[in-house]
Amino acid sequence: MFVGICEATFRAEWVSSLKEKRMVVKSLVEKTRHKFNASVAEVDRQEEHKMLVVGFACVSNEKSHAERMLQHILDFMEKSTEAELISAEYEVY
Template sequence: MIVGLLTVELHIGGAVTLKDKRRVIKSIVERVRSRYNVSIAEVADQDLWQRATLGVAAVSTSTGHVNRMLETVLKSIQANREADLINYWMEIM
């Protein structure tokens, strides 16, 4: 079993309240869940208005498949115009 973890830090410049931030994060999380077979959740920075950290996990029998899945998810998150990618980490175990 191969487990892939992706941690993504985002800046949400248009958010002036936590409600604005949650709307953007909910949109990203629902889109990723519906398109890809991965688990995703906000894992840090819940109380900050313009910053979010998302954790994504994928499981497969192939390292290459997990790597491709997480790269595709990362590109999908980067394509969101309401949030800017600050940093990301990918780990495959």
């Protein structure tokens, strides 16, 4: 069994309040969960309204498949929000 985890940091300069940020994060998390059946959550910087840090995980029976899933999820997230992806770190165990 292989577990892939990723932490992606996005910058949303146009967001002006925490309420607006929560709407952006909720939409991104729900879209990603629905499409990929992955575990997804905001994991850091909850009080900074211009920064979004989202973590997600997947499980697979092959390491290469877990890596591909992480990359597909990251690509989807990048296309599904107007926020700019500024960093992403992932690992497969």
